[in-house]
Structures are given as C-alpha cells and as structure tokens.
Amino acid sequence: QDSIDGGYTGPSKDEQRRLELISLLSGNLQQPTMLASTPFPLVLVVLRPVDETQVNKRYAEEPESIMRLTIDLLRQCCTTSSVYGVFALSINRYLVLLDTDVDHKALMGDFLRSSTMYLDLMFEYRVSAALSCWEEVQKEYQTIENNFAPVSRMVLRARRFIQEHYADASVDLPTIAKAVQVSKNHLSSEFSKETGQSLSNYLSCVRVERAIQLLEQTNLLTYEVAEAVGFKNTETFARMFKKITGKTPRNYH
Known part of the structure; x- marks a missing residue:
C-alpha cells in the first residue's frame, strides 16, 4: 500500500x-524479528x-x-x-x-x-x-x-514420458528405455540413483496419484479407475494403492 x-x-x-x-x-542473520x-x-x-x-x-x-x-x-x-x-x-x-x-x-x-x-x-x-x-x-x-542431485536429461525424459503415457497399461521399463533411447539396465540404475526410487515404483506412484484424483472428482467405479490409470486388473491396482497410500481405493469415494 x-x-x-x-x-x-x-x-x-x-x-x-x-x-x-x-x-x-545464508547465515547472515542469527536472530529474526519478522519471523520471531x-x-x-x-x-x-x-x-x-x-x-x-x-x-x-x-x-x-x-x-x-x-x-x-x-x-x-x-x-x-x-x-x-x-x-x-x-x-x-x-x-x-x-x-x-x-x-x-x-x-x-x-x-x-x-x-x-x-x-x-x-x-x-x-x-x-x-x-x-x-x-x-x-x-x-x-x-x-x-x-x-x-x-539435491543434479538431474540428467535421460531421467527427465523418462519422467516426462511416464507423466504422459501412464494410462497405457503396456508401459513398462523396456518401453520407457526404448522411448528415451538407452538400455533398460542403464536407465534403471541411473533413475534409482537420481530419484531415490525405482522406475517401476515411480510409475506406480504416478498412476496412484492420478487414481486419487479420479476417485475424488468423478463417479467412476474402482475397476474403471484402475483401467483409466493403466493397471491391468483391479487386484493389482488395489494392492499397489494400499501400499502407496496406506488406504484402500474405497476410502477415497
């Protein structure tokens, strides 16, 4: 003002x-006033x-x-x-x-x-x-x-690919490695090293995060949500969902 x-x-x-x-x-100030x-x-x-x-x-x-x-x-x-x-x-x-x-x-x-x-x-x-x-x-x-590790272009491209294609149930490590144009072993080890989690775990997390949105914001049934985010069946979806969130998909309806 x-x-x-x-x-x-x-x-x-x-x-x-x-x-x-x-x-x-930055260590230039020992005692705050505004944040006191x-x-x-x-x-x-x-x-x-x-x-x-x-x-x-x-x-x-x-x-x-x-x-x-x-x-x-x-x-x-x-x-x-x-x-x-x-x-x-x-x-x-x-x-x-x-x-x-x-x-x-x-x-x-x-x-x-x-x-x-x-x-x-x-x-x-x-x-x-x-x-x-x-x-x-x-x-x-x-x-x-x-x-904070520096992020390589390869890992960035893999993450971007997962963000864009997670809904496709056939997406897995070989598919992603092919899209990023590196060997799957190399991608797998670099991804874990940089992000602290395996590539398959990251893919599951992205799918589960999208599933939470659908469960909260739509009237889709559990099996429809599982399909929409790339899980091959409801059992795998429910198991992975519980592992990542600690809750069942029903808790979000």
Whole structure:
C-alpha cells in the first residue's frame, strides 16, 4: 500500500519475512524479528522443480509469475494444516515450515498432483527431521541443498514420458528405455540413483496419484479407475494403492 502522501512504504510484510528467511538461511542473520514468532519445533520442507533449466527458460521474462503461482498452490494445499510459512526463495526454490504433527506426505502429494496439473511442472522435495532453532534450520537447509542431485536429461525424459503415457497399461521399463533411447539396465540404475526410487515404483506412484484424483472428482467405479490409470486388473491396482497410500481405493469415494 502507498502511504497517504503517495510515497512508497517499502516491501510488504510477506516480502520482509521472505528476505529475512533468506538472510537466516545464508547465515547472515542469527536472530529474526519478522519471523520471531515462528514456533519450534518445526519441520522444514524444501521443494524444487525437477527441470530447473526448463523453468529458467520458460519464466526468464517474468520470474515473479511462477513464484506467485507456486506459492498460491502450496498455500491452497496447506489450508487445513498447521503451516508456519510458505516461501519462494527463488524461481527454483520453495520452502514450507510445518508443525511436526502435520502429515507432510499427504500434503506434498496433494501439491505434486496440483503442480503437474496446473503449472505443468514436476517438483521434488526433501523433508527435515524436527528442528528446534533457526541455527538448526540453516544447517538442515544447507544439507538438503547439498543432497539435491543434479538431474540428467535421460531421467527427465523418462519422467516426462511416464507423466504422459501412464494410462497405457503396456508401459513398462523396456518401453520407457526404448522411448528415451538407452538400455533398460542403464536407465534403471541411473533413475534409482537420481530419484531415490525405482522406475517401476515411480510409475506406480504416478498412476496412484492420478487414481486419487479420479476417485475424488468423478463417479467412476474402482475397476474403471484402475483401467483409466493403466493397471491391468483391479487386484493389482488395489494392492499397489494400499501400499502407496496406506488406504484402500474405497476410502477415497
């Protein structure tokens, strides 16, 4: 807001909190003022788009737009939880400060589904253990940053292929390797190394995430949902669904 005499009043409260957090994370600031009321212990979630190069290219002209959209989407997914702050550190880095009791898996699963759908971007995230002061937050943030592996074009192309073709029941490791033009053994080992999960597990997760959307937003029957997301039969679907979400497909109807 402008002040009465039309002069600029400086950055908004949100922007002041963001800048203070950046100072805290870089170690330039020990004690916050704007963020002083943040309760501890808390959990730190760091998110980044999987394809940072694509984001840099796509939003080079207006970085604020993608930062604002991502923050809005994160906030929407966090409305029912005890969230102490959602921040964009840069076009490729986002932070969420959460109460230690929050089910971060459900919350982030929600965001990852939404970001693929509304932003056409895949994100990945890392979560800290419970942290009890700003110094621990800063150390943990550095550790997470150092553990983000660079993503190869091959793994990116495999993930993109899965996102686009998961509904086809014949999609499997050999199909994906052929599409990406590498041997299946090479793809399999690189994928696990970079993402921390096997390619087949990632494919199942994408299918189950899409299934949750269909169960929540349509009146399709369980076997129709299983078919729509690429499972060959309802039994495999139900087993995989329970393994990944801890619930049965019926829980989502």
